[in-house]
Amino acid sequence: MAQALTDAERGYLETLYWLHEAGLAMTAANVARAMQVSPPAVHEMIGRLEREGHVIRGSDRVIVFTDAGEHQAEAIVRRHRLIERFLTDVLSIPWDEVHEEAQRLEHAMSPVLEERMLAAIGDATTCPHGHPIRVGTRVPGVPLADVAQGASVRVLRFENEAEDLLHYLRSAGLEPGLEGVVERTGEQEIVVAFGERRSAVTRSVAETVSVLADPSPPPRVALPEHLVLGAQRYGR
Numbered sequence: 001m002a003q004a005l006t007d008a009e010r011g012y013l014e015t016l017y018w019l020h021e022a023g024l025a026m027t028a029a030n031v032a033r034a035m036q037v038s039p040p041a042v043h044e045m046i047g048r049l050e051r052e053g054h055v056i057r058g059s060d061r062v063i064v065f066t067d068a069g070e071h072q073a074e075a076i077v078r079r080h081r082l083i084e085r086f087l088t089d090v091l092s093i094p095w096d097e098v099h100e101e102a103q104r105l106e107h108a109m110s111p112v113l114e115e116r117m118l119a120a121i122g123d124a125t126t127c128p129h130g131h132p133i134r135v136g137t138r139v140p141g142v143p144l145a146d147v148a149q150g151a152s153v154r155v156l157r158f159e160n161e162a163e164d165l166l167h168y169l170r171s172a173g174l175e176p177g178l179e180g181v182v183e184r185t186g187e188q189e190i191v192v193a194f195g196e197r198r199s200a201v202t203r204s205v206a207e208t209v210s211v212l213a214d215p216s217p218p219p220r221v222a223l224p225e226h227l228v229l230g231a232q233r234y235g236r
């Protein structure tokens with residue numbers, strides 16, 4: 001059995017899992033961009049994860065999980081989303097303030113606490129940003145930025161949980177689960193009408209919002225630069 005993971009290793013496994021789930025290549029370059037750390041730092045940590053049996057680096061530089069590594073990564077991601085849901089639903093913390101809090105708490109969580117939290121969130125199946133708590137049950141969506149004017153949309157999830165971006169989305173009035181109609185798709189801005197209410201977001205932010213749309217544009221994998229988890233990535 002592999003030795004216990006450090007917090008830093010967990011952070012890397014989590015980022016790798018986010019890439020994997022979003023359909024992006026698990027490469028050192030994408031990890032470096034997502035975590036906003038230097039390529040040598042990523043190289044070193046991936047080497048460590050490889051020696052400890054969590055990942056394998058292929059000859060094409062693509063990183064692959066071992067079964068044990070994938071299992072670990074899933075557990076980390078599940079815990080993160082569960083904590084977020086607990087913080088919003090049970091402790092009434094606004095959904096744009098829970099990501100970093102969960103990041104701090106997830107490392108200290110025991111299986112017993114996890115069980116209790118799971119019971120406390122009732123039948124919620126996603127984190128407050130729309131990501132499935134039971135990983136592997138992700139509903140495919142398309143970026144809001146691709147949707148044609150006049151299409152009906154249902155907001156599925158926010159692909160990037162950088163806290164500054166979540167603040168922006170919340171103040172724009174977007175939320176997973178909302179249903180509306182795309183009213184305008186400009187070069188700079190996308191406007192969605194939710195009944196009487198209008199939400200306007202920049203096109204680059206709309207790249208990070210996954211929706212179900214009718215009619216739907218063709219499926220497209222998100223752009224790696226839009227999925228970074230770090231702060232200060234969004235010119236708006």
Ligand SMILES: [Zn+2]
Nearest residue numbers: 084127128129
């Ligand atoms: Zn979340």
